[in-house]
Amino acid sequence: METTTTKKKHCFSLLVFIFIFSFVLFCASAITPQQNDQVKSILEEDSLGHWRDGILSSSAAEAPGPADEPSGALVLAGSRTKRPDILNRFRRYQGGWDITDKHYWASVGFTGTAPFILAILWFVLFGLAMIIHHSCGWRLYIKGKDSRLSQIICLVLLVIFTCAAATGCILLSVGQDEFHGEAIDTLNYVVDQSDYTVQTLVNVTGYLSLAKTVNVAQFYLPSDVKDSIDKLNIDLNSASDTLGRKTHQSSRKIRTVFDAVRSSLITVAIVMLVVSILGLYLSVLGHRNAIHLFIIGGWLLVVVTSILCGVFVILNNAVSDTCLAMEQWADHQNAETTLSNILPCVDQRTTNQTLFKSKQVINDLGNIVNGFIGSYANSYGVPSGNPNYYNQSGSLMPYVCSPYDSQLQERNCSSNEVSMSNASLVWQNYTCAVSESGLCTTTGRLTPDMYQQLIEAVNISYALQHYTPPLLSFQDCNFVGETFTAITSDHCPPLQQHLQMVIAGLALISVAVVLSLLLWIIYANRPQREEVFAKIASKIKGKCNGKLCRDDRTVHVSSTNQITEV
Template sequence: MEKKLIFSLFVFIFSFSFITFASALTSFQNDQIKSILGEDDDSGHWSEGILSSSAEAPGPASEPSGALVLAGSRTNRPDIFNRFRHYHGGWDITDKHYWASVGFTGAAAFILAILWFVSFGLAMILHHCYEWRLNIEGKDSHFSQMICLILLIIFTCAAVTGCILLSVGQDEFHGEAIHTLKYVVDQSDYTVQTLINVTGYLSLAKTVNVAQFYLPSDVKDSIDKLNIDLNSASNTLDRKTHQSSRKIRTVFDAVRSSMITVAVVMLLVSILGLYLSILGHRNAIHIFIIGGWLLVVVTSILCGVFVILNNAVSDTCLAMEQWVDHRNAETALSNILPCVDQRTTNQTLYKSKQVINDLGNIVNGFIGSYANSYGAPSGNPNYYNQSGPLMPYVCSPYDSQLQERNCSSEEVSMSNASMVWQNYTCIVSDSGLCTTTGRLTPDMYQQLVEAVNTSYALQHYTPPLLSFQDCNFVRETFTTITSHHCPPLQHHLQMVIAGLALISLGVVLSLSLWIIYANRPQREEVFAKIASKIKGKCNPKLCRDDHTVHVSSTNITG
């Protein structure tokens, strides 16, 4: 099959995976079923809106067909590739300008990451090369130290809170994303299983044999062709769906691991930075300052990436919601979900209903010619000593024109025919003749039940093909996703973004306070300075300038 059933590119981890699978649920039939049935096969006209003279499915009377821009209000953003002019094309994952507009939403975080990297890097150069320092000194140094310590604890708590939000948010996002992916895969598996069931029961119909009554040879040939192509379609869909699912799960797991790593590292840096700055370990704190500087760049970039992801998911959810309400309008999903192909669907159902009717005719033909026949053996070649009340005929759900019909009171439905006919079964002798009252031998009963069950199964499993092709199935899938999965996904993404932003802000504010608080005068240093001034001299080892002392108490002399 030449046409792709699954998108080859799964961008931004999750946001478009369910569209890919939902597209596969319907698009595979355009390539496969057309070749199965042929474009020139005239299937006639069906009532109740199943077949019509028009080749297109009629939409709701109040919904005019026409172009519709999906998520137009949300996607009205500056376009990086178009000189920052606003993009008006709506949701369209095949348009690079749409991706440029989505990417612009994370520009602020990327710019802040660059500015932070450059500005703090310059500050570190000034600090080390030109001995530019910020110290706490003077009469109010004790009060300043207390304020600095309180602020440092607050900013550390903010960073720790951000780590908690990041951990909880990514865990819930991962769980909801996997749950949504599983739902979409289950929907795809349902499609595959439906095709397998249809082809299986069609194959079983070929083997139906009730007293030398068979399906016509031309019907058997059409079943062979139908099974070959539908099996190929279902195998392709199943293979690509699960391949894509495994790839997406791998990405989810990688994102989860990276987010956990970032949260743990930033938590350790924040707490150890506070601890070392309080103890005044100047050399050790510089290592954490450099690490925190680089980690803030990483968290800022990740924050921008998740902002882009959140907007892409929100755009997709809104686009699906609008498509559900205007599925017959021409949209960016029209090429992805070619739903309106009523002729192909009708021809598929026509063939299936033809087989159902043929099986009903076989059963009723046997009942009329064998089970309900009269006469002595010499006058009836089909005589096997059948007797008793006449058997009821099975109700065929369609007439000769394949229109739906109501069953008469003398007929039994396919669903309970096996139970009713069991009352007409006789006990046979070794020669195969009935020795008790009855119209069927046990072997004949089994053959009739097999034929009726096959016909009933086809009647049960064939209608979903219509919902696949006219997009009712996709519509239900999208409705479930937008109502049950989109809101929690967006909420968890926002929690991750808030956590990353809070981590970045908390560590940025903590870095400068680490330096200031670590460089504060220690009690021993203050004591040494006072003692030196009392003696009327300032030891160079003790006094670096007129205000600040930078040695420990071990260097204090007499």
Template sequence: MDARGAAGSGGSGGRGIAFCLLVLVSLFVASEALPALAGGEEGARKISLDLKSLPAWAKDLLKLTPMAPEPTTSAPSAKFPLVLAANRTRRPDVLDNFRMYGGGWNITNKHYWVSVAFTGAAGFVLSALWFVSFGLVLGVHLCCRRGMGTKEGGSFCARRICLALLMLFTCAAATGCILLSVGQNEFHEEVLDTLKFVVNQSDFTIQILRNVTDFLSSAKTINVAEVYLPPEIWNEIDKLNGELNGAASILSEKTNESSEKIRAVIDDLRCILIVVASLMLLLAILGFLLSVWGHKHAIYVFIMSGWLLVAVTFILYGFFVILNNAAADTCTAMDEWVRYPQAETALSNILPCVDEQTTKHTLYQSKEVVRLLVNMVNIAVFAIANSNAAFQNVFNFYNQSGQPMPSLCSPYDSQLNDRQCEPQEVSITDAPVVWQNYTCEVSVSGLCISSGRITPDIYFHLSEAVNASYALYHYTPLLLSLQDCRFVRETFDTITTNYCPNLEHDLRMVSVGLALISIGVLLCLILWIFYANRPQREEVFAPLSEVKFAPNSNISVRIDVSS
């Protein structure tokens, strides 16, 4: 899963996302109280807020309570070593003098691949033995021209048995061709479905990274009450966005490249299997008919073709046995890795997940930023939008009126625990829509000429601030799921549950089909030679010209067998 690596490269894993959150902290809580709030005619006049002249509720908000102490986390539990798919992968290792391999599933270990390749050795050995032995027998037979038929005595029974066996083996070969055709079609579709799922998961990860960078970019221009991000922080955000965009681009490029290669290999493999199934089915049927009709010269052409095709089919059988075992090993390994998240496995080196303590720290920071950002927005809501005439000595008004505007609901309390919104509060997701109803129409001078609590300009800046908090609230848990590999584990769990059983079943069907074709056509080749070379002088019927009558005697019929 390259998604994990790409996400990790955005600011060195957990530290990168933590730094992103710290940047936003510096944006919104650079000081203990905001020095100014925007307002007034055309938004050009600035207002300085005097904390002493505000009521208690406004003072509490403007204080922006400092960040709560981070909860102490228990020491991370010690990881224990776990050999993935240990039982499945115990196979002879050719590189280790045929000792049993005990390293489990590990695609970085050459001994694992050698042990898997050994499972297909039977197909390769049978292919070599068949090619050499049948080639020698066929060569000797063609050179010596020795008939392989039965003697005249008992030939009728022998031919009938031979014909019955030939029909049986031809049917077996045809059945294998059908299984191969059905299996390869289902295997092709299942692989493409699995690939599509993985690509969709990768695209989902890329979209998360892009959304985060978009919200970070918009954070550079956010101003609530004329407070902007300092230029030096802009440079840091640009740098972080560059890293996240680079990670997303690399992930997108690698995903597209890998998916295209896999599709090409699967399509080529499908073509090979279709050609083999078609040729073998045609060979079995025509060979059966030609052997029954006794066309010796034509049948030898089919025998030569079958000799080569059977060798190829044995090789394909060995290859698919390897593929079947490798797929089953991988599915078992993924399932065990999902079930034992604290284990140190071969997948842990390929997918270096961030430890639990780091992800908890990052999540804590994101929650604190969301809480402080909501506090900052509520300053503008209470101190500007809902300000009354009693504070005319503090604020410049833009003729706001109407029902008080609901404040923004913080999803977390002061201890960063989840909290429910109060009836007079509006959630982060609904705030932009609800606040639009409190927006007034403004004159050229920037004053409200209709009922409303905020001008369109203030509404725009408040919405931007809410969107930034929504980005952290919504996307930080998803980024954390990439850090601690929860996202990858969920992906693996879906693959092992929904895709692996079908893939293994389809691979077994292809292997069984290839085995039936190989054995069926192999036995057919032997019987073709025997049946095509049966004695032709033992036909039941003879031409009418061969019938002769004895003179001056009773009519009798004699079948001339000398011809």
């Protein structure tokens, strides 16, 4: 008997130690996002090259790069990403933000190791505790003189921890919903910017193709210009296809991940809330067999929430790295970085050719229009010997203003020229009515067909003038810098806040459920009313053979252990 008691005491001590250790571990999980800063001073590596202010500087021993490289390789978010690299013997990662580098992801993954380790320890320690619990045949009871007060305290704590778990589920649900919405808005913003760029390139390509079809009274673009337009359109189509394809491929992958994460978090929040409430309900009713199933379920679900907490710690650090990288890249837009995988710039050679060719075509179309006006519309003479005569008369038409000179530099319009945007209204006053033979029957310098041909040429020139200037921002990546600046200022802060809310919700759920599991076991094993009556009845049977006389009253104990007083 003494050996059995000693064995139970040892089991009790070991079990309590395991629970206390598990509790301390999960309390520590609430501060895991900062564990990265605590290990910075541990693993210092000086053999990875010279780095200064986050920008890679070439030493004299290094081979020189291309002569036309503008600013070298920019190390984005270099101060944030100096973390232990799991794949490189825990040496510090020095490559900066680079989503194409496995070592970057290994270093980011290191920031989530604490929750992962806690999940493993919890799985092992609580499983060991359950094995000891069943092998020793020991149960946690609330007994003694203060058992009533202990039960009340246990119940109150159980309700508090259940409410804490429910609060964590609410934080998790709200945080994931806000994060998903903000992430999709950010993604849509990037895609819209990319689509705008692609559409601009498509518009330029389309209007250049239309320029080839311009034919005003045998005035048309030279054949060499048409050939150069064809070659340029090939490059423009390739640039727009590459930009659209890269952006939409990245968008689909990111959207799939976000949707999967959202579904997982919603499922976890609902399941943990149901388990917490049902666990409280079954422990209050004292269903010991049923509560064991929920204890095992809660044990495994805590492992899941801890792993998810680690995943979101990693995601939070990756988002913070990306936001800082975008902010730094906006200040160094000519540097070569992997941000081009998110929103690539347009090839500089292609944009230069497009700008040059567009200006040239605009001037050529202006020359075609003005050549027709000078040779046909404003010509004088008699029908005989004048092939350009169609009975035109009246005041002379103004010429269209070409926005560029012969050197393709911007120029101001003269007083006798009309702007491209206003040409259709002005020239309409110079249109005459025509007979069946095509001659003007009223005063005017243009037949309706001629007017339409001129306006078509002017509209193409105006469209090229309107859509070509944005190519300057594509050439120097200003549109990408503006996009990233808008993301860092408008989208990054709420994204980080929502991620922290998700992490807090997962940590709160884990800690609350861990503490609830212990209280489920204790409160479910409390003495029940039937057990108390059974013990009293057993004592009565042993002393009075089924009858007990006290204070002139007789108590009969029936075969069903029911006590009646006579």
